[in-house]
Structure formats: C-alpha cells, structure tokens
Amino acid sequence: MYSFAQTVKKEFLVLYKFRWVTYSFVSSNLKMRYKRSVIGIFWSMLGPALNYLIMGLVFSLLAKNSMPNYFAYLFSGAAFYNLMAAVINNGPYVFIHNEGYIKKIYLPKSLFVVNLVLMETINFMFSVGTLLLLGLIFNQYELSLSWLILPFVVLFAILFVFGLACILGVTCVYFRDINHILPLVMQASFFATPILYAVEALPENYQKLVRLNPFYYFVETFRSPIFLGQLPPLSDLGIVIGLSLLSFVIGLIVLKLFDNKIIFKL
Amino acid sequence: MININNVSLAYTIHHERSHSLKEKMINLFHKRKYVEQSEETFWALKNLNFSVHEGEQFAIIGKNGAGKSTLLKVISGILKPTKGSVEVNGSIQPLIEIAAGFNPEFSGRENIYLNGYMLGFSREQLKAKEKEIIDFSELENFIDVPVKYYSSGMSVRLAFTIATSVEPEILLLDEMISAGDAGFIKKARSRMESLVKRAKGVVIVSHDLQLVREFATRAVVIDKGELVFDGDPNQAVDKYLNL
Ligand SMILES: Nc1ncnc2c1ncn2[C@@H]1O[C@H](COP(=O)(O)OP(=O)(O)OP(=O)(O)O)[C@@H](O)[C@H]1O
Ligand SMILES: [Mg+2]
Numbered sequence: 001m002y003s004f005a006q007t008v009k010k011e012f013l014v015l016y017k018f019r020w021v022t023y024s025f026v027s028s029n030l031k032m033r034y035k036r037s038v039i040g041i042f043w044s045m046l047g048p049a050l051n052y053l054i055m056g057l058v059f060s061l062l063a064k065n066s067m068p069n070y071f072a073y074l075f076s077g078a079a080f081y082n083l084m085a086a087v088i089n090n091g092p093y094v095f096i097h098n099e100g101y102i103k104k105i106y107l108p109k110s111l112f113v114v115n116l117v118l119m120e121t122i123n124f125m126f127s128v129g130t131l132l133l134l135g136l137i138f139n140q141y142e143l144s145l146s147w148l149i150l151p152f153v154v155l156f157a158i159l160f161v162f163g164l165a166c167i168l169g170v171t172c173v174y175f176r177d178i179n180h181i182l183p184l185v186m187q188a189s190f191f192a193t194p195i196l197y198a199v200e201a202l203p204e205n206y207q208k209l210v211r212l213n214p215f216y217y218f219v220e221t222f223r224s225p226i227f228l229g230q231l232p233p234l235s236d237l238g239i240v241i242g243l244s245l246l247s248f249v250i251g252l253i254v255l256k257l258f259d260n261k262i263i264f265k266l
Numbered sequence: 267m268i269n270i271n272n273v274s275l276a277y278t279i280h281h282e283r284s285h286s287l288k289e290k291m292i293n294l295f296h297k298r299k300y301v302e303q304s305e306e307t308f309w310a311l312k313n314l315n316f317s318v319h320e321g322e323q324f325a326i327i328g329k330n331g332a333g334k335s336t337l338l339k340v341i342s343g344i345l346k347p348t349k350g351s352v353e354v355n356g357s358i359q360p361l362i363e364i365a366a367g368f369n370p371e372f373s374g375r376e377n378i379y380l381n382g383y384m385l386g387f388s389r390e391q392l393k394a395k396e397k398e399i400i401d402f403s404e405l406e407n408f409i410d411v412p413v414k415y416y417s418s419g420m421s422v423r424l425a426f427t428i429a430t431s432v433e434p435e436i437l438l439l440d441e442m443i444s445a446g447d448a449g450f451i452k453k454a455r456s457r458m459e460s461l462v463k464r465a466k467g468v469v470i471v472s473h474d475l476q477l478v479r480e481f482a483t484r485a486v487v488i489d490k491g492e493l494v495f496d497g498d499p500n501q502a503v504d505k506y507l508n509l
Contacts (some may be wrong), residue, residue: 018384020383020389021384024376024379024380024383025380028372028376028379032371032372100367101367101384103344104344105342105360105367105384105385106343107384175286175287177286177288178287260345260346263344263345264277265278
C-alpha cells in the first residue's frame with residue numbers, strides 16, 4: 001500500500017515535469033479541432049446538442065415515452081457516456097500512435113494516457129457546458145446545489161477511464177486487433193446503459209442485469225443532479241468511487257509492469 | 267561518466283508479424299503451438315562491460331547489425347537492458363532516428379514546441395530558441411503549415427535543428443546525418459562540431475573510418491553483440507577491418 005502511494009506520487013512528479021508537453025499536445029490538438037473556422041467552434045458545441053435532439057426525437061417517437069424533460073435526461077446521460085467512450089475507444093492507440101516519440105526519447109508512458117484523457121475532458125467541458133446552458137434557457141431543469149457534486153463525478157470517471165486506457169493501450173501493443181472489437185463493444189454498451197430509456201422502463205429481470213454494467217452507475221450519478229436536481233444514492237456513488245479507484249490502481253500497475261516492454265513490441 | 271556493467275539486451279523476434287488476439291484464441295483452442303515457436307529471443311548485446319570517461323571522444327564501430335544503435339539506445343535509457351545495468355552521470359541526449367517524433371497534423375511551429383518540451387526545454391527557453399530554429403532550418407514560409415506537407419528534406423532539417431539545439435553534457439550520435447541539400451549539410455556539420463566541442467563527452471557510432479581515426483580518442487569494436495576490442499582508435503579500425 002505504502003509503496004503504491006509512493007509510485008503514484010512519483011508518477012505525478014514526473015508528469016508535472018512534463019506538464020508542458022501535455023499542454024502543447026492538448027492545445028495543438030484542440031486548435032486542430034476547433035480553429036478551422038468559426039463554424040467549427042459553433043458546430044462542435046452545437047453538434048452534440050443536435051445529435052441528441054435527433055436521437056431523442058426518433059426514440060421518443062418509437063417508444064412513445066412520456067418523460068416530461070426527456071432531453072435533459074438524454075443529453076446528461078449521453079454526453080457523460082460519450083466522454084468515457086471517447087477515451088476508451090482511443091485507448092488502444094495511446095502507445096501505437098506515439099511510436100515515433102517512444103522510440104526517440106524516454107518518456108513516462110502515462111504521459112500519453114494523460115494527454116488523451118485531458119483532451120477528451122476539455123472537449124466534454126465544451127459540449128456539456130453548452131448543453132447545460134441550453135437546458136437552463138429552455139427550462140429543462142433548474143440549477144441546484146446538488147450540481148456541486150458533478151465535478152467530483154467527472155473526476156472519478158476520469159480515473160476510471162484512465163485506468164482502462166492504460167490497460168487497453170498495453171493490450172493493443174500485444175494484440176493489435178482489439179481496436180476492431182472495442183468500438184462494437186462500446187456501441188453495444190451504449191444501448192445496454194439506460195441513456196435513451198429509463199431503467200424503470202425495463203422488465204424487472206433486465207433491471208437487475210443493468211446493475212452489472214459499470215457505466216450504469218457513472219451515468220446515473222452524473223444525471224441525477226441535473227435531471228432530478230438531487231444527489232445520487234450514496235450506494236451508487238460508492239460503487240462509482242470503488243470502480244474508479246480499482247481501475248486506476250490496476251491501470252497504473254499494468255503500466256508500470258509493461259513500461260519498459262512496450263517499446264520492444266512497437 | 268558512463269558505466270556499462272554486464273549489459274545484455276534481448277529482442278523478441280516474431281516471424282509472423284501479426285499480433286492478433288484472434289489468432290491467439292484460435293491457437294488456444296486448437297492447441298497448436300506454432301505461435302509460440304515463431305517467437306525467438308535474439309541477443310543483440312551480450313555481456314558488455316566498459317566505461318566512458320569525461321573528456322573522451324568515444325567511437326563505437328562494427329558491421330551492420332552488430333548492435334551499435336541498440337547500444338546507444340540502452341545508454342540513453344530508451345531501451346532498458348535485459349540484464350546488467352547502465353549508470354550515466356550528466357544530462358544525455360541521443361541524436362538518433364531524428365525524423366521520428368513529428369506529429370504530421372501539427373504545424374512546424376507546434377512540433378518545435380512539442381518536441382522541445384519533450385527534450386526538457388522550459389517555455390522561456392523555447393521562446394528564445396524558436397526563432398533560431400526556424401532561421402537555421404530555413405523554413406520561415408512553411409513554419410505554420412502542417413508537417414505532412416513538408417518534403418522529406420524539410421522535415422529532416424527541422425528535426426535536426428530541434429535535436430541539435432539541446433546542449434547535453436553527454437552527446438550520443440548515430441551516424442552523421444545526411445540532412446537535406448548540400449548547403450544544409452555543410453551548415454549542419456559545423457553546427458554538430460560546435461555541439462561536440464561544448465559537450466563533456468561524446469559517443470559516436472560511425473562507418474566513416476577516417477572520421478573515427480581523426481576524431482576519436484578511444485574506440486570499441488562490437489561484433490554480433492559482443493565487445494571484441496576496446497582501446498586505441500587506429501588499432502580498433504584495424505581490428506574492425508580484419509573481422
Ligand atoms: N526492434 C527490433 N526487434 C528485433 N530485432 C531488432 C530490433 N532492432 C534491432 N534488431 C536487431 O538487433 C541487431 C542489432 O541492430 P542495431 O540496429 O543495433 O545494429 P547496428 O549495429 O546499429 O547496425 P547498422 O550499422 O546497420 O546501423 C540486428 O540484428 C537487428 O536485426
Ligand atoms: Mg545503426
């Protein structure tokens with residue numbers, strides 16, 4: 001335990017030393033995404049909103065659901081799920097796409113994972129910020145004190161996907177074909193997570209099944225303050241914290257174990 | 267300054283170059299073992315022992331595939347030795363695989379910053395060096411264009427200039443870089459020379475035997491991963507020619 005804390009501390013110090021690498025990587029990437037034009041910024045903020053609007057329209061036509069502020073429900077779940085999915089889907093590439101740097105100079109491998117997570121988080125902030133604002137303007141929900149928990153939920157989600165990205169990145173160095181399987185898994189898990197629909201809409205025994213899906217707890221915890229204006233159940237929050245720490249610890253251990261081996265397989 | 271103690275390094279060679287989970291699974295079910303057999307351990311460095319002292323101009327020579335580049339990577343910490351240990355006192359900077367490490371989607375300027383930070387420059391240092399790097403690589407008009415639109419000579423010029431703007435105490439050089447056109451090569455050579463002059467120690471890998479005789483104060487000969495000679499550069503060259 002003690003030595004793990006030391007490892008984490010050392011890792012943070014090293015990452016702090018390379019903070020400018022992260023800064024320049026993330027800012028260049030974001031510039032690439034947003035700078036093309038004013039429409040570019042506009043689009044990347046509104047794109048997700050429109051996307052969820054269409055999804056919501058189609059789904060509410062199909063399912064005839066009668067949730068009053070369904071869009072708030074949909075976007076808060078989907079935006080947060082997409083943050084995690086974006087990191088996870090790019091996870092396999094964290095090392096193989098940085099082969100050039102890894103072979104040229106010794107860099108801590110966690111640096112590449114941090115870059116990915118940070119970039120997607122900033123992206124998420126942009127789109128979720130716009131969406132939250134739109135929701136308030138259109139009276140989908142009200143500001144509430146329970147929103148104060150949102151940054152922490154995001155933080156735990158970040159730890160969770162950081163760990164997964166470490167594991168996926170290392171795995172993909174050895175088994176290149178996981179990047180074909182992963183998007184399918186993530187697509188399936190999007191529909192298996194109550195994002196378009198409410199858990200209560202499912203038959204009893206499926207509701208139990210949903211509780212085996214880790215994304216369910218993250219999405220519920222993030223959505224509860226926005227959609228219901230109240231804190232998530234403590235048990236859900238506990239599971240979120242547990243899963244994040246577990247994933248983070250395992251991810252870091254995997255990374256440390258393979259740090260010096262990755263280069264031989266690139 | 268550099269201590270190499272009983273260093274060995276193994277590469278795993280895959281005869282089937284496919285890293286596929288699918289195949290692993292299939293093989294698992296069919297209990298066929300050919301995937302395991304197609305992996306082979308290759309010792310690129312075998313039990314090397316030597317040290318490089320301050321002020322030395324140290325040369326490593328050997329045939330193609332002898333393990334010279336591998337050795338430089340081990341010294342610089344990019345590769346960890348499979349056995350043994352490497353001690354290095356002083357800041358170190360390898361000049362190898364120079365053209366790697368650009369993000370083709372980023373502009374030249376963005377790559378200067380990204381690479382510069384990786385090499386350990388601070389923000390202020392990079393701001394001060396930026397102009398010099400752009401001038402030396404003669405890329406004023408292209409510096410804000412994504413590197414993917416550069417000719418290969420242009421990206422080598424930029425990469426060379428960035429790499430040689432660090433002034434490490436210990437300089438590792440793998441082959442002299444033939445970067446760009448004749449004019450640039452001349453400039454590049456004198457830049458290298460001044461870098462070498464300022465370094466406390468230099469380790470070069472070269473096939474240019476004349477250069478080794480003139481430049482080196484000590485040389486080792488590596489053959490199939492083994493150290494076969496350590497000492498006077500002229501004798502080393504003779505030894506190498508008789509391999
Ligand atoms: N990534 C790798 N995986 C497997 N084997 C490798 C790898 N890199 C190098 N080797 C092998 O290790 C041996 C030494 O290679 P190295 O590049 O160090 O040779 P070198 O002395 O620099 O040769 P050259 O004079 O051609 O530059 C070679 O037999 C090469 O095939
Ligand atoms: Mg070589």
